[in-house]
Amino acid sequence: MAVSTKNGQKVWQRRDRNSQLKIWAMWLIGTAIFMWSWTQISAATTWSFFWDAPRIAADIGGRAVPPRWAYIEKLWEPLWDTLNIATLGTILALIMAVPVAFLAARNTTPSALFVRPIALFIIVSTRSINSLIWALLLVKILGPGIFAGLVAIAIRSIGFCAKLLYEAIEEIDEKQVEAVRATGARPWQVMVYGIVPQIMPAFAGIAVFRWDINLRESTVLGLVGAGGIGLQLQGSLNTLAWPQVSLILIVILVAVLVSEWVSAKVRGAII
Amino acid sequence: MSVALDARLGQPWKKPPFVKSPALRWTLIIGSILYLILALNSIEVNWARVYRGLDRGWQFFVAFTNPDFTSRANDIRLGLTESAVMTLASTVVGIGVSIPIGLGAARNISVLPVYLTCRAIIAVSRALNEIVVAILLVAIFGFGPMAGFLTLSFATIGFLSKLLAEEIEDMDKVQAEAVRATGGTWLQRYVFGIHPQVVPRLIGLSMYRLDINFRESAVLGIVGAGGIGATLNTAFDRYEFDTAAAILLVIIGAVMVLEYLSGIIRAKVQ
Numbered sequence: 001m002a003v004s005t006k007n008g009q010k011v012w013q014r015r016d017r018n019s020q021l022k023i024w025a026m027w028l029i030g031t032a033i034f035m036w037s038w039t040q041i042s043a044a045t046t047w048s049f050f051w052d053a054p055r056i057a058a059d060i061g062g063r064a065v066p067p068r069w070a071y072i073e074k075l076w077e078p079l080w081d082t083l084n085i086a087t088l089g090t091i092l093a094l095i096m097a098v099p100v101a102f103l104a105a106r107n108t109t110p111s112a113l114f115v116r117p118i119a120l121f122i123i124v125s126t127r128s129i130n131s132l133i134w135a136l137l138l139v140k141i142l143g144p145g146i147f148a149g150l151v152a153i154a155i156r157s158i159g160f161c162a163k164l165l166y167e168a169i170e171e172i173d174e175k176q177v178e179a180v181r182a183t184g185a186r187p188w189q190v191m192v193y194g195i196v197p198q199i200m201p202a203f204a205g206i207a208v209f210r211w212d213i214n215l216r217e218s219t220v221l222g223l224v225g226a227g228g229i230g231l232q233l234q235g236s237l238n239t240l241a242w243p244q245v246s247l248i249l250i251v252i253l254v255a256v257l258v259s260e261w262v263s264a265k266v267r268g269a270i271i
Numbered sequence: 272m273s274v275a276l277d278a279r280l281g282q283p284w285k286k287p288p289f290v291k292s293p294a295l296r297w298t299l300i301i302g303s304i305l306y307l308i309l310a311l312n313s314i315e316v317n318w319a320r321v322y323r324g325l326d327r328g329w330q331f332f333v334a335f336t337n338p339d340f341t342s343r344a345n346d347i348r349l350g351l352t353e354s355a356v357m358t359l360a361s362t363v364v365g366i367g368v369s370i371p372i373g374l375g376a377a378r379n380i381s382v383l384p385v386y387l388t389c390r391a392i393i394a395v396s397r398a399l400n401e402i403v404v405a406i407l408l409v410a411i412f413g414f415g416p417m418a419g420f421l422t423l424s425f426a427t428i429g430f431l432s433k434l435l436a437e438e439i440e441d442m443d444k445v446q447a448e449a450v451r452a453t454g455g456t457w458l459q460r461y462v463f464g465i466h467p468q469v470v471p472r473l474i475g476l477s478m479y480r481l482d483i484n485f486r487e488s489a490v491l492g493i494v495g496a497g498g499i500g501a502t503l504n505t506a507f508d509r510y511e512f513d514t515a516a517a518i519l520l521v522i523i524g525a526v527m528v529l530e531y532l533s534g535i536i537r538a539k540v541q
Contacts (some may be wrong), residue, residue: 037357050413130486145317223402252403
């Protein structure tokens, strides 16, 4: 590629031979892994279904159009529930995430040796499990309904909010904290007057950002019985009522676009 | 001493409010209180059911201290392999598809019709939730990892193309211009002028997406699209909390390892 020969001699080469060979080897291994993955997927696929897919898709598409617009009357309440799950879930998550974030930030944690790892573990474990799994579990524990969805969203969001918040806390300007402390302020006062004003914009940004994500996620929580518009989606899918499914998908799409617009506006106003 | 200072002397200091305009501030405060009252009233919590469920919750919590990896070891292994396979394949295919789309969606190197088409693809992919896409694809392609693979590839496109396009839009124009001045074709301009500038970020984003795809692959099984989610769902349905706890621990462990590895790789290329 990047080599030219002049009188039988190489003039320029981007890499020496060893590093070039290393890169080739990495590509070889990567391709092998990908091909192996592909054979696994291929082995688990019924190919006759796969080749039949365009016909099925056209069939479903044909049934789903036009959407059953009259069904929208039954969707307002689930939509309101979905909004509540997302909003109240975010509020609940923030209430729990703030203390965790302060415990996890290196400059505010009471003990870097004992408390910080616990806070970090809370962050990692809540973040790595998807809200749908939390909902699956909480439906079993709290019973089906909005409450399970709300708690699922809240738990899932703790890690996300706390992580971003503690990074913001670690990046604050220590001079302001020092100045407040120099006036003889107690630790609580240092926090309220020295740290909180500095992280407030980040906090508001994180809250709105997470609310946007939560609204997306709460639209599907109903699939496992945790309330919201997903419940209607599940019902319509189970009865193969495709015109209703397409209407619900349109409603979800609009809700997501509106939430994205709101979150972009608010974040634009803050930053 | 100035008059303004005189007037303020002796007055206690107040923290400046976060939202400066008082009208907006009070609208926000009253609006949120109203909303909270409405929302909290519309939520029905069956406290008796919650109370009965607490016992089950406690069982689950206990199960976490004593997870059962052995009795369903085979199912867990199969589910985890399937998740890993779906993750890898879909990330590779997703990257492959999103590079051309990302190029098309960068305003500074593509023509308007291509730009609009690519942006539309990205918008659709980002707006649709993975689970919703998975449901539709399961209906079309049947149960199994194929549906999950296609879902994750589709979701990867929206994420990666958008960020790649933004990276290309932010790049240093001079280098691409220089290649062009030597008489390079469009492809040469990309390979020598643009690609080297965006490749570190592209690798970093791909690693990040690999991480996300694995997390997502863990839930796609709930709607029948293959992976460890199916195993987990079955465990929950049979109230085998110890197995479920084991699966969750495996997922958390895998995510942590993946996050750590992707962190190392990202730090290395950037």
